[in-house]
Amino acid sequence: MNWSEFFNMGGYAFFVWTSYALTLIVVVANIVSPILQRKKTIARIKRAIKREAIINKSSS
Amino acid sequence: MWNWIQRFSSPKHFYGMSAMIIPWFAISALLIGVYGLYLGLFVAPTDYQQGESYRIIFVHVPAAWMSLFIYMVMATSAAIGLIWQIRLADMVAAASAPIGASFAFLALVTGSLWGKPMWGAYWVWDARLTSELILLFLYFGYMALQSAIDDQRSADKASGLLAIVGVVNIPIIHYSVEWWNTLHQGATVAKLDKPSMHIDMLIPLLLMAVAFKLFYGAVVLVRTRNEALYRDRNRRWVRELIEKL
Numbered sequence: 096m097n098w099s100e101f102f103n104m105g106g107y108a109f110f111v112w113t114s115y116a117l118t119l120i121v122v123v124a125n126i127v128s129p130i131l132q133r134k135k136t137i138a139r140i141k142r143a144i145k146r147e148a149i150i151n152k153s154s155s
Numbered sequence: 156m157w158n159w160i161q162r163f164s165s166p167k168h169f170y171g172m173s174a175m176i177i178p179w180f181a182i183s184a185l186l187i188g189v190y191g192l193y194l195g196l197f198v199a200p201t202d203y204q205q206g207e208s209y210r211i212i213f214v215h216v217p218a219a220w221m222s223l224f225i226y227m228v229m230a231t232s233a234a235i236g237l238i239w240q241i242r243l244a245d246m247v248a249a250a251s252a253p254i255g256a257s258f259a260f261l262a263l264v265t266g267s268l269w270g271k272p273m274w275g276a277y278w279v280w281d282a283r284l285t286s287e288l289i290l291l292f293l294y295f296g297y298m299a300l301q302s303a304i305d306d307q308r309s310a311d312k313a314s315g316l317l318a319i320v321g322v323v324n325i326p327i328i329h330y331s332v333e334w335w336n337t338l339h340q341g342a343t344v345a346k347l348d349k350p351s352m353h354i355d356m357l358i359p360l361l362l363m364a365v366a367f368k369l370f371y372g373a374v375v376l377v378r379t380r381n382e383a384l385y386r387d388r389n390r391r392w393v394r395e396l397i398e399k400l
Contacts, residue, residue: 101196101197104207104208104210105201105206105207105208106206106207107206107207107208107272110208110211110268110269110271110272111207111208111210111211113268114211114214114215114264114265114268114269115214117261117264117265117268118214118218118261118265121218121257121258121260121261122370124257125254125257125370125374126374128253129374129377129378129381130377132378132381133377133380133381133384136381136384136385136388137384137397137400139385139388140384140385140388140393140394140397141397143388144394144397144398
């Protein structure tokens with residue numbers, strides 16, 4: 096079997112490779128999205144800590 | 156026993172434990188997935204009826220199985236959260252929904268890309284396809300309820316109930332190919348007598364299914380950690396942890 100034959104997938108190249116590409120996209124999205132979510136959550140809590148520190152200072 | 160469950164299901168304890176497990180899930184998912192893909196694309200023989208187009212099965216079927224499996228995990232966790240008030244269970248349910256939705260979506264689009272060359276249409280209102288589409292909408296409904304309700308306890312109750320009621324759809328999806336005359340082919344693996352599939356095709360399919368499950372394991376743990384941080388944002392353990400970062 097040569098490579099051009101392999102990529103041709105017996106004439107079904109579009110359907111097979113689009114399926115595998117979409118799978119790759121879903122897998123990558125499932126890896127990237129929780130990493131971004133984590134960064135966002137930590138940044139949000141850090142901001143809240145700062146805000147509370149300012150409020151505590153001004154009230155005392 | 157109860158004290159033990161409470162201690163081990165505390166978000167703080169989970170946060171520490173999960174960090175050690177995630178790399179193992181991720182690495183084994185990668186290794187098994189790569190081997191499964193190699194067997195599926197290079198070793199498995201050509202199908203005598205469908206030619207090479209059948210190779211979509213190695214991503215389509217594991218994605219569809221995952222969409223059902225994750226739904227059951229989500230509904231079970233939601234039920235545990237509702238009945239025993241275990242907060243970690245609600246976090247697991249909330250963390251599972253977007254992953255399950257992505258796999259339901261993947262099952263639908265890869266199925267549609269397989270349907271076009273085999274059935275002549277990207278979409279038909281067939282029982283299997285329609286019930287899987289409803290599953291995707293159930294995931295969306297759960298996520299919408301979670302984000303629409305500000306109070307976390309109410310959000311967990313409302314979305315959890317939706318998840319539990321939606322379980323009725325799971326056997327409908329599984330048996331749809333038997334109960335109705337559908338275009339979708341019947342079960343070839345999950346049936347009582349031996350699977351009607353060549354062993355060289357079955358092995359990569361099962362390997363891919365295992366890889367997808369391990370992948371879900373890694374992703375759901377990371378997402379549950381995020382949920383724990385966010386929901387416990389005013390508690391001391393999170394504050395101490397964030398200050399160290």
